Amino acid sequence: MSTILEWKERILDVYDDYRQYIQLILKFILAFIIFLTINQQLGYMHLINNMFVVLIVSLLCAILPTSAIVVFGGIMILLHTFALGLEAGVLTFVFLLLIYLLFFRFTPKDALAVVITPAACSIGIPGVVPLVAGLLGGPVSSISVCIGIFCFYYLQVIKKVIKPVKSAGTSDMLENLQKMIQGVLNNKALLIFMISGAAAAIIVYAIRRMSIKYAWYLAIGIGCASYIIITAVFSGVMDAGISIFSLFFGTIVSGAIALVVDFFNFNADYRSIENLQYEDDSYFYYVKAVPKKRSDAKNKQWKRNLSKMNADKPINIERHNDQDTDTDASEKYMDVDFEEKLEKSLDELK
Amino acid sequence: MLSEERIELMTKLSLFEKREEKRYLRISKYYRSDYIGISLLKNFFAVTIAYILILALFVIYRMDHVMITLNELKLRPLTFKVIAGYLCILAGYSVITYIISSLRYKKAKKSVESYIEDLKKLDRLYKNEAVGTRHKRPGGDRR
Numbered sequence: 239m240s241t242i243l244e245w246k247e248r249i250l251d252v253y254d255d256y257r258q259y260i261q262l263i264l265k266f267i268l269a270f271i272i273f274l275t276i277n278q279q280l281g282y283m284h285l286i287n288n289m290f291v292v293l294i295v296s297l298l299c300a301i302l303p304t305s306a307i308v309v310f311g312g313i314m315i316l317l318h319t320f321a322l323g324l325e326a327g328v329l330t331f332v333f334l335l336l337i338y339l340l341f342f343r344f345t346p347k348d349a350l351a352v353v354i355t356p357a358a359c360s361i362g363i364p365g366v367v368p369l370v371a372g373l374l375g376g377p378v379s380s381i382s383v384c385i386g387i388f389c390f391y392y393l394q395v396i397k398k399v400i401k402p403v404k405s406a407g408t409s410d411m412l413e414n415l416q417k418m419i420q421g422v423l424n425n426k427a428l429l430i431f432m433i434s435g436a437a438a439a440i441i442v443y444a445i446r447r448m449s450i451k452y453a454w455y456l457a458i459g460i461g462c463a464s465y466i467i468i469t470a471v472f473s474g475v476m477d478a479g480i481s482i483f484s485l486f487f488g489t490i491v492s493g494a495i496a497l498v499v500d501f502f503n504f505n506a507d508y509r510s511i512e513n514l515q516y517e518d519d520s521y522f523y524y525v526k527a528v529p530k531k532r533s534d535a536k537n538k539q540w541k542r543n544l545s546k547m548n549a550d551k552p553i554n555i556e557r558h559n560d561q562d563t564d565t566d567a568s569e570k571y572m573d574v575d576f577e578e579k580l581e582k583s584l585d586e587l588k
Numbered sequence: 589m590l591s592e593e594r595i596e597l598m599t600k601l602s603l604f605e606k607r608e609e610k611r612y613l614r615i616s617k618y619y620r621s622d623y624i625g626i627s628l629l630k631n632f633f634a635v636t637i638a639y640i641l642i643l644a645l646f647v648i649y650r651m652d653h654v655m656i657t658l659n660e661l662k663l664r665p666l667t668f669k670v671i672a673g674y675l676c677i678l679a680g681y682s683v684i685t686y687i688i689s690s691l692r693y694k695k696a697k698k699s700v701e702s703y704i705e706d707l708k709k710l711d712r713l714y715k716n717e718a719v720g721t722r723h724k725r726p727g728g729d730r731r
Binding site: 335336340343344412415416419 | 642648
């Protein structure tokens with residue numbers, strides 16, 4: 239365990255030293271995966287369905303703020319759907335505008351979940367987004383998870399509904415629009431994954447905030463279990479035809495990723511909990527202090543710092559002694575009658 | 589001469605300006621009522637546009653149903669439903685906007701207050717240094 243902790247500290251040290259460059263690389267990788275997934279899912283516009291274009295846009299996103307990934311991702315989806323058909327493009331534009339007007343005006347930071355979720359779904363690990371959103375975000379993140387799942391299934395609907403219609407050469411726009419809306423509204427898997435994703439995000443958030451031992455591990459475990467159970471139960475009831483094996487396997491992988499996130503973000507040492515109790519004028523405090531896990535090397539360094547701090551204390555003691563000598567001095571002159579002395583010196587002056 | 593305290597303070601201030609200038613400093617320029625009022629006005633336009641779009645999608649999806657209702661001239665209940673739905677959504681979103689903008693304003697004000705405090709501290713440090721240099725004689729303190 240100590241070796242793993244040492245590795246973590248080394249990685250974090252390297253991250254601190256080269257933060258700027260590492261962030262650029264991470265943003266590039268994230269943007270590259272997302273854009274590649276969008277192209278794989280849709281890929282109707284040949285101009286942007288090109289590795290060279292994806293690389294350039296990803297490089298651009300690496301320099302720009304994180305929200306640029308969302309903007310470029312949205313633009314790419316729009317261009318692909320417009321290439322497929324005017325009605326598909328218009329409907330996509332309307333959905334994206336609605337998502338912005340009704341949700342992301344309030345939580346612009348969560349917008350990244352919208353583009354990450356389709357990528358996670360297409361890899362087969364849809365559970366990773368609700369789990370990580372519950373660990374790192376708040377309860378509002380569950381809305382972002384729902385919207386991300388909606389985006390993924392919307393793209394699936396476009397593929398299933400519009401592509402065959404377009405191939406057949408039907409050009410009744412109203413009918414196509416109706417089919418697409420119907421495809422979205424009647425998609426059972428979309429509804430089920432939205433419910434289970436939102437529930438898992440809220441459950442994970444609620445448990446990891448609890449003041450209990452191993453809260454984050456419990457949150458991940460219960461979050462995974464609830465995600466599988468809710469999806470499986472609803473799938474059975476609604477006859478949605480979701481593969482339980484892939485759901486189970488995908489959720490286990492998602493749980494493992496969530497554990498890595500936990501390792502780098504929280505990682506508390508629950509074996510050495512300290513319970514403190516104190517009070518002030520207004521309150522009684524019952525505090526539970528959970529130390530952070532540290533490697534042996536860091537522990538030694540911390541102890542050295544502590545002993546150094548203790549070694550510095552005699553200075554204060556000396557100062558305290560100085561004060562003592564002052565009080566000694568005052569005691570020394572206790573017998574002296576200063577009033578009398580002052581009168582004498584005044585007489586001499588006269 | 590370089591002052592460690594001053595450099596630390598200046599770094600803190602410039603970091604705040606870089607990170608929060610757009611959000612907090614801009615928000616704190618408004619009075620609370622003005623900021624919340626502007627947020628509610630923006631919310632009104634956003635909700636109105638969103639409601640029109642939702643309505644358009646509904647009309648497209650249930651075109652047959654809507655046409656039948658219009659043919660039967662049942663306009664009054666339809667209009668009532670449309671307006672009631674709009675008012676409900678607008679009221680809900682207005683409450684959410686009010687709460688969020690109040691919290692944002694409070695947070696912005698608090699962090700800008702600490703920013704101004706740091707600015708004053710920096711100003712005091714500069715003044716103290718200026719007083720210190722004014723008392724120094726050219727060529728040092730040797731007579």
